[in-house]
Structures are given as structure tokens and as C-alpha cells.
Amino acid sequence: MRRLETQSGFPGASSETAVVQDRWESLLGKTPRLRPWLSQMVERRRMVLAERLGRDAGAEIDRLLWSDLGRWLRDFEALPSYAVSAIALDLADEPPPRPADRPRPPAPDAGLPDRAEARSPENAACELEALVADPAFALAFHCIVARVRPRLEPLTKDRPSLARIPEWAWFGLLHASVPAEPRLTARVAISLVLRMLSPGWAAQPGGARKAALRLFHAGPLDARAVADSLRAALPTDWNLSAEAVPEFVAAASQVRKGLSEASALCARLVSRTCATCRRTGKPRPGGLGLLQEDGAGTASDAEVREVSETARKYAQMTGFAPLLAILDEAP
Amino acid sequence: MDPLEVTTTWARMLSVTAGACAAAGAPGPGTRIRGKPALDFGSGPWLGLIDFEGLRRPERETLLPWLRERIEPLLLVRHLLLAKPLGEEVFIELGPRALEAMPEGFRDAPRPILILAPAGRTRPERRRQYLDALSRLRIPLVSAGSSLWAIREFDPEFVVALARLWKDSERSAFRASIDPSQTRLFDQQLPAAEAAVLDDLVGARDEESEIALDVESVSALNPDAHPLAVYAAVERTRNRRKAPKERTQFSARTIEARLSARGFPEDVPSCTEQFAARAAAIVPLLPAELQRAFEATELLARD
Numbered sequence: 144m145r146r147l148e149t150q151s152g153f154p155g156a157s158s159e160t161a162v163v164q165d166r167w168e169s170l171l172g173k174t175p176r177l178r179p180w181l182s183q184m185v186e187r188r189r190m191v192l193a194e195r196l197g198r199d200a201g202a203e204i205d206r207l208l209w210s211d212l213g214r215w216l217r218d219f220e221a222l223p224s225y226a227v228s229a230i231a232l233d234l235a236d237e238p239p240p241r242p243a244d245r246p247r248p249p250a251p252d253a254g255l256p257d258r259a260e261a262r263s264p265e266n267a268a269c270e271l272e273a274l275v276a277d278p279a280f281a282l283a284f285h286c287i288v289a290r291v292r293p294r295l296e297p298l299t300k301d302r303p304s305l306a307r308i309p310e311w312a313w314f315g316l317l318h319a320s321v322p323a324e325p326r327l328t329a330r331v332a333i334s335l336v337l338r339m340l341s342p343g344w345a346a347q348p349g350g351a352r353k354a355a356l357r358l359f360h361a362g363p364l365d366a367r368a369v370a371d372s373l374r375a376a377l378p379t380d381w382n383l384s385a386e387a388v389p390e391f392v393a394a395a396s397q398v399r400k401g402l403s404e405a406s407a408l409c410a411r412l413v414s415r416t417c418a419t420c421r422r423t424g425k426p427r428p429g430g431l432g433l434l435q436e437d438g439a440g441t442a443s444d445a446e447v448r449e450v451s452e453t454a455r456k457y458a459q460m461t462g463f464a465p466l467l468a469i470l471d472e473a474p
Numbered sequence: 475m476d477p478l479e480v481t482t483t484w485a486r487m488l489s490v491t492a493g494a495c496a497a498a499g500a501p502g503p504g505t506r507i508r509g510k511p512a513l514d515f516g517s518g519p520w521l522g523l524i525d526f527e528g529l530r531r532p533e534r535e536t537l538l539p540w541l542r543e544r545i546e547p548l549l550l551v552r553h554l555l556l557a558k559p560l561g562e563e564v565f566i567e568l569g570p571r572a573l574e575a576m577p578e579g580f581r582d583a584p585r586p587i588l589i590l591a592p593a594g595r596t597r598p599e600r601r602r603q604y605l606d607a608l609s610r611l612r613i614p615l616v617s618a619g620s621s622l623w624a625i626r627e628f629d630p631e632f633v634v635a636l637a638r639l640w641k642d643s644e645r646s647a648f649r650a651s652i653d654p655s656q657t658r659l660f661d662q663q664l665p666a667a668e669a670a671v672l673d674d675l676v677g678a679r680d681e682e683s684e685i686a687l688d689v690e691s692v693s694a695l696n697p698d699a700h701p702l703a704v705y706a707a708v709e710r711t712r713n714r715r716k717a718p719k720e721r722t723q724f725s726a727r728t729i730e731a732r733l734s735a736r737g738f739p740e741d742v743p744s745c746t747e748q749f750a751a752r753a754a755a756i757v758p759l760l761p762a763e764l765q766r767a768f769e770a771t772e773l774l775a776r777d
Binding site for chain 1: 492684
């Protein structure tokens, strides 16, 4: 049997760690498929700890690694053996981590973990572009550009107190306001594009996101009662004064209206694509084929011209071409 | 079965891995509440009942081996012990693997029960059938009553597509049908999509939402209440404020309340000063949140 400490990246063993080491070796003996995963986890964890503590803190890093190994061991030992085998198989199937998936240090409020997929702006832009290559998401993107952004721009321009709140924060709040649905609907498509447009939101601490979401859904009566503790929990760079809270609440109401209008517009455009495809007998391309009609009326020619305008502005988004090919035909 | 529709399946796969959920509803064992998974509020795995009614026969035949051989253990490591699928009749029967894997004494005590229902495929009266059948059972597993039973809905088309892609022949055919520049992406996305679906089934990818915030605050005020019981109370208080079309019925208590005509209209008590003072010391709330938390706490006490 291979000893744990002979594997690359493993912490040095001592008499204090012997029990954990023996139990791991027993587990790996029964589930050898888990070994590569464990090696990878230890290497990644060591890299993170070295970045945080410095490469000279070898002893402290080893101590923390043994603590992690003990915790993981308890989790695995609590599972039935076939489940450990299954998870090992599942882990072995996973692709190597992308650079954006590198483990990050825990957030200050570790009880409220950040969304695991908080990404760099460059990565988020690439993912958005990949997503809107599908006509369904190009359509959702257009609805946000055409109905949500026009509501948002004057709000932040006319109210200096809200100017420090970035657009992605509003988009993140709107995303969190859309109820989760298990299937791809027009509303889900809009919600997903909002998520892609708000990479900075996922990077906020969980406590700040929660406080902001509570304020985002507050009514005018709530606005008067907002406690200092809630304001203090908001993202620090917003610097929202007590006097600005009612303005935020009013702005949130406007932005939510923008989202309702975007959803309604999306439903009408979906209706139009369905009507055209029924008439021509052509299938709806990509994700458009998943979006169901919900009894909304059909989009007008003026609304179709708006889509053309957005497509012209965002020419790199390839999902607009198949969308316009359908919308340009009479339903 | 017809060949898999490549473009829609591919679009759905990308959307799920990008963050769209493939299952939603009441909390599952993986849903985080007050910073910890809902599982931590009780002991042992939850019982999962997947509903096959509403699925077509070829879909059932595709799902059955995939669930049994591939998914059952992967759900168990996510703390959901899957029973045999529900057909026309609703009853609890554990398969051989579940019987082998369940912790000792699992069937001797009440457990949270999560019904996985195919979204858009079940008849409106099906929810009542779940409730009637579970209420009729005289076994310890269900003895805590409906406050521990709830529903999550899943995307049946996508789940069936994943089950089909589990087979080598289907996967190769699908891979050959997509743009060659995307085959490597497909190889990466397929396991990621499967893991995302499993996480969605147990609520592990649930994000912050309005209702989740209420569940957190009511749970903080009632720390001994099970997350499903808290969710039931919160769902009912939120339904009171919604138009009929927007109301949800994911908690068995919500369904039960509606069936017994206690759901609407209900007497809505006003928050007392005593409750407000207690809440202020535990979790400071805005006035509207405080009123909802009070109503939910009253419902919890009544249940």
C-alpha cells in the first residue's frame, strides 16, 4: 500500500496525524479511485494556503492540510461504501478545473458562502458571448437592453446618491428577484442573461447581497424604518446614506417594472417566432424551441425593429442572425 | 423513441451549466439555510420519491435503469435516499440498493420526504393524491405528518435527455450531430450538467431569493423548526399576498390548507409588540418582513 506522505503535495506526517493517516489509507485501500482526487485536492489546497500564508509557512500549511484531511475523512467515512465508490467515479469523470474555478479563500462571513462560480469580468464576458450565440438568449439580452437599461440609466444619472451603485448590482438584484423555475421559459432566459451580466454581484460577500436584496424589495413604509445595521451590511462601496434609502427603494420599484416589461416583451416576441414557424413549417432554432408560448399577444413590427437595432449595436452576438431571420418574416 | 433533438438539448445543457436550474421548489437536503445545509437540521438522509406519472412509457423505460444504476448512489451522497419511482399509485417502496445503503433505523423514525415531480406533466389533483396516500400510510417514516413533506419540480425533458446520453450509443450519436468545434465542450459540459441536475434535485444550487430570505429569518426566530416546516409557513404567508396564478404549492402543508379550505381567506393576525421585541433582538427586520415572519411563526405554532 502506498503511504499518504509519499504522494506529491501531501503534508509531512507526525505522530499526531498517524490516526488520520491510517484511516485515510484504509479508506483509499477500499476505494482506490478516490486517490487521484485526493491528491488533486491536497495540491490545490496547498497552493491556496501558500498564496495566503506565504511559501515559508510550511509547518502551518501542513497543519491546516491535516485538519482538512481529517474533515474530508469524516465526511467520507459517514457514507456507505458504494456511495464513496460512486462519488469517486463521478469525480474522476470531471474535466480538469478551468482557471476561473481555482479555489478562493473563504469569504469573511463563511456561513454564507459566495456563489461558487464567481468569475473574472473577462471570463464572464466570454461566457455571455457563448450564451447569446443561441437565439433564445440573444432575445433575452435584447429585452434587457430595450426595457431594463432605459429605466436604469436615468435613475442613476438623476440621483447622485445612487451613482455609486454599479449597473451589475441592479442586474444581480433583478436576477435574485426572478423566481426559480425548473424549465427554460422566457423569464428564465432573461434571468440567466441578467446573471451573466452581473459577475461582480457574485463576488460580493453573502451578507451584503442579502442586505441589498432585502432593501431592493422594501416598500415605501419599510424605507422609513431601515435600520443602520441593514445599511451597514450593504456593499461598502455603495455608501448609501439614510436619506438616500427612499430613493433606492423608489429606484428598485422602477427597475422591477423594467423587468416585468422585459418579460412581457420577450413573451410577445416568442409568440411571434412561434406563429411564423408554425406558418412556414420550419423548426425554431436552438433554445427558441424550448421557450413556450404563454398566451401573450404577438410582438408588433415596431418591436421587431427594436430587435434589429440591438442586433446592429451588438453585431458580435451571433444569436441575433437566426432570431431576425424568423422575426423579419410576417407571422 | 425519437432521436434526441440536438439543438434544444444542447441549448438546455449550456443554460443549466451556466446557472439556470433544472429543479426548483421547496428546500431539499442541500439547500443552505442560515449558512448550513437543510440536512443539518435533522439526522440522516431525506427520502426522495420521484413521480413517473405523467411521463411517457419510453421516458420511464429510459429513466429507470439510469436512476437505479447511476443516479441513486449519486443522490445518496447528496443525502437523498431514493425510493422506487411512483406510478399511478403513491406508495413508498425501497429498492435493494436503498435498503442496503440506508442508515440503521432509517425506517423507524419520521423523515423529511421530498417528492420530485415532473414540471408541467402532473395533473392538478396529483398533489392531493400525494397527500392522501402519505396520510393513509401507518408507518413511522411518515408519522411526523405533512409539515415534513414537500415537492420539488424537475425538468422532465432534460432529465430524460441526460438519461439517454448516459448510453454510449446515444452519446456518440449526439456528439456526431453537433458542430465539430463544440465536441470537446460537450465532453466537458455533459458531466457538469449531470452534476448540476443532481444538485438542483437536492437544492444545493438554490440561490438567494425573496422567499429564501423569509425562510432564513423565520428559521432564525424558530431555530428548532425543521426547514420544511418553516418553508411551509413562509409559503403560505407569501401566498396570502399573491394573485391566484402566482401562488405556489410546493409544501404539503400549503396543499393541505387549501384542500381543507383553511388556505383562503384566512384571518391574518397583526404582529404583536412582544413578537417585534423578540425579533429585534434576534434578527432585525423591516416592517413588512416582520409582519410576514410573525404570521409564519403563528402558523408554525398552530401546526
